[in-house]
Amino acid sequence: MMVLMDEEKARFEALKKIRDEVVNFKDSPLTPFRIKPIIGEGNHFASIMLIGEAPGKNESETGHPFCGASGRILDELLASISLPREEVYITNILKDRPPNNRDPLPSEIEMYAPWLDRQIEIIKPKILGLLGRFSMGYIMERYELKNLIEPISRAHGRVYEADFKFGMVKIVPLYHPAVAVYNANMKEELIKDFKVLKELI
Numbered sequence: 001m002m003v004l005m006d007e008e009k010a011r012f013e014a015l016k017k018i019r020d021e022v023v024n025f026k027d028s029p030l031t032p033f034r035i036k037p038i039i040g041e042g043n044h045f046a047s048i049m050l051i052g053e054a055p056g057k058n059e060s061e062t063g064h065p066f067c068g069a070s071g072r073i074l075d076e077l078l079a080s081i082s083l084p085r086e087e088v089y090i091t092n093i094l095k096d097r098p099p100n101n102r103d104p105l106p107s108e109i110e111m112y113a114p115w116l117d118r119q120i121e122i123i124k125p126k127i128l129g130l131l132g133r134f135s136m137g138y139i140m141e142r143y144e145l146k147n148l149i150e151p152i153s154r155a156h157g158r159v160y161e162a163d164f165k166f167g168m169v170k171i172v173p174l175y176h177p178a179v180a181v182y183n184a185n186m187k188e189e190l191i192k193d194f195k196v197l198k199e200l201i
């Protein structure tokens, strides 16, 4: 019991340190677009960590990841496998919003990704659900799966494995929920792929 409490405290403190660092980081080209940075939220002992690309306007206004239109799709997807949002940990590669919701630049990914790497090392998930091609590209390249990278249209729903400092992690590329906002067929694909996540738990 004591050990668990110590570990809870350690994870909380380590994540808080990341929060403080990001909040105090003002040298990013994205700083002018920041309302609030988005660090991540959810269970610090989650078996599943979901990684998106970057916050949008709604997220920046509230400080919560996936709380706009994509977030509503994500909630539906989690509900489709009866997985409460509070049980997973949700974050993004970029902690600040790119202007006009444009794609993250490679230089921005490089700038923000060390915080993501640390979040993964702290939470030690067993499964990473990679929401979209940027998250897939970053994680697969970083964790020695570069040779296996394919377009997201082929890779989605497949299960890869990577060796992290804390153990083996299953990696599942998924379409970004934004693709389903106006496309019911894509939502069906995402629902199928979320079943894969469920089976891995």
Ligand code: URA
Pocket: 052, 053, 054, 055, 056, 059, 064, 065, 066, 067, 070, 071, 092
């Ligand atoms: N899209 C993302 O990739 N992340 C969010 O938090 C919101 C939208």
